[in-house]
Amino acid sequence: MKVINRIMLSSALLVMLSLLSLLSVFGIILFFDSLNGDGGKEMLDAKLFKAEEQMSGFDASTEQWGQLHEQLDSFGYRLLVMRENNVIYTTLADSGEDRINSLTNIRLGKDALAGRVQDATFIAMNKEGYLIYAVKQTADKSGGNFYAILRPAILISIAVIVVIVLLSQLFTRRMAYRILRPLNALSEGARRIENGDLAQPIIYKGNDEFASVCTAFNHMQEHLLEERRKNNAYEQARIDLVAGISHDLRTPLTSIKGYIKGLRDGVAQTQEKREQYLKIAYQKSTEMDKLLQKLFYYSSLETGNLPLALKLRDLGQFAHHYAAAVHEELAQMNATLTARIEPAPHPVRLDSEQMNRVMANLTENAIKYAGVSPLRLNVSVWREGDSEHLLFADNGQGVPEEHLPHLFEQFWRGDEARTQTDGNSSGLGLYIVNYIVERHGGTVTARNHHGLQIEIVLPGGKEASVE
Structure with a gap:
């Protein structure tokens, strides 16, 4: 059940308990009030007639007022006897002048008279010159009954309030426990993350809003753990790259130092030998330049400072120029590159220097991993809709x-047995290709088809959008 539903249900239960408690108190009061209302009246009426019968049968000439008092007292009545405005005998609890005056002001005939005066029930009778009054002081009794009911009602009300408070505390404590349990788990999870522990997830099996929060927290923790693993892998790859290039x-x-020293020491005594030494030193310096260029590109990619000078150019002409530029170099490695351009304009906005790096990395990757000789490379350019397509294909063995x-991931090498003896197996070549193409607003994909095919798609025309 959701937390909001639990809170609403608890509030409803508390209100219902409060109302039921109040209704119970009022019900008890009404019950006791009814007992002292109608029931009291029925008993009073029955006793009144019996008291009147005793008074009627009494012989006043005997003046046995004590005997009459005993008879009336059994019915709850007190006795007052007067003659010529003087009190002859009385057992009234309150013999004040007001009560006596109220009774004596009643005019009596020969018949008995019954009624109420002030807050008392009375029976009055004139016998042989005596005014005889039987008085039942119901006011004191009814007042006592009221207070007798009021006191337990107050005690019951206090008990009900205590019960409600205890129940409220119980429900609140249980609700607080349900709410604080996932919050404590989240707090503990945050402390674990702060201490670097990302392996232990939060375990919460509730079925409320906190369950989704804990699940999201676990997903975040898994994402952080995965990012840490990637960062560790990238950091190790960076270390390996720098160490490898430093070694290379x-x-x-x-x-270079050895051949230059040989020239200085006169080891190469002939012109032909000196030319050979200089040629080898130049080739080695070229290899060093390639390695340093890789470091420069890697640094530029990491900092996002790779410069782009986009200009409107023809992609077909660019592919032709590249094929012509690398023809002789590829021939020395028993490889050829053929450009097949669809006969139509292919305008794109590109940086020739960076795109030339893309083509060079694709060529280098094919030479290293195609695994065939002779190596035949093909570059095709065509247009589809608003996009220009460039396909770089080889006749090699492809890749699994x-x-x-994973071909375009940073530092990824499909064959871990590849070495870095020439500085070109760092896992950055195709990553740089993908990075540069994306900076041009394009995409790059790879597939196997009679060798490895890498297709580059660039926005075409002057309206091409570039990041």
Whole structure:
């Protein structure tokens, strides 16, 4: 049950208990009041006639007023006897002048008279010159009954209030426990995260709003744990990259130093030998430049400062120029690159230098991992709708299907056995391709089809949107 429903239900129960308690108190008061109302009246009427019968049969000449008092007292009446305005005999509890005056002001005939005066019931009778009054002081008794009822009613009310308070405390405590249990779990989870413990989830099996909060907290914790693992992997990859490139820089640098020292020491005595030494030193310096360029690109990608100078160019012409530029270099490695351009304009906004880096990385990746000789590379350009497509394909062995989704990830290498002896197996080549293409507002995908095919899609025309 949801917390809001629990609170509403608890409030409703408290209100119902309060009302039932009040109704019970009023019911008890009404019950006792009814007993002292109608029932009292019935008893009073019956006793009044019996008291009158005793008074009628009494012989006043005997003046045995004590005997008459005993007879009337059994019915709850007191006796007052007067003669010529003087009190002869009385057993009234209140013999004040007001009560006596009220009774004596009643005119009596030969017949008996009954009624009420002030707050008392009376029977009056004139016998042999004596005025005889039987008085039942109901006021004192009824007042006593009222207070007798009022006192337990107050006690019951106090008891009901105490019960309501105790029940309220019980419900509140249980509700507070239900609310504080997930909150304490969340607080404990936050402290664990603060201390670096992301492995232990929050365990809460409730079926309320807090369940979704705890689930979201666990998802956040899992995401943080996954990000930590990725960051650790990236950090280790960065360390490996820097260590590998540092190692790779040492090899050509040592060679350059050795050949230059040989030239200085006169080891190369002929012109042909000196030219050979200089050529090898130049090749090694070129390798060092490639390694340093990788570090520069990696640093630019990490900081988001890779410069882009976008200009409107023809993608088909760009592919032709690149194929012509690398023709001789590829021929030395028993490889060819053919450009097949759809006969139509292919305007795109691109940075020629960065896009040339894309083509160079694709070529380098094919040379390293195609695994065939001779290597045949094909570049195709065509238009579909508002987009320009460039397909870079080789005739190699392709890659396992499960590796295709990971080709453009940072530092990913499908074959962990690949070494970094030439500084080119850092797992950054295709990642840089994807990064540059996305900066141009395009997308890049890979698939297997008689080798590996990498397709680049760029927004076409002057209206192309660039990030």
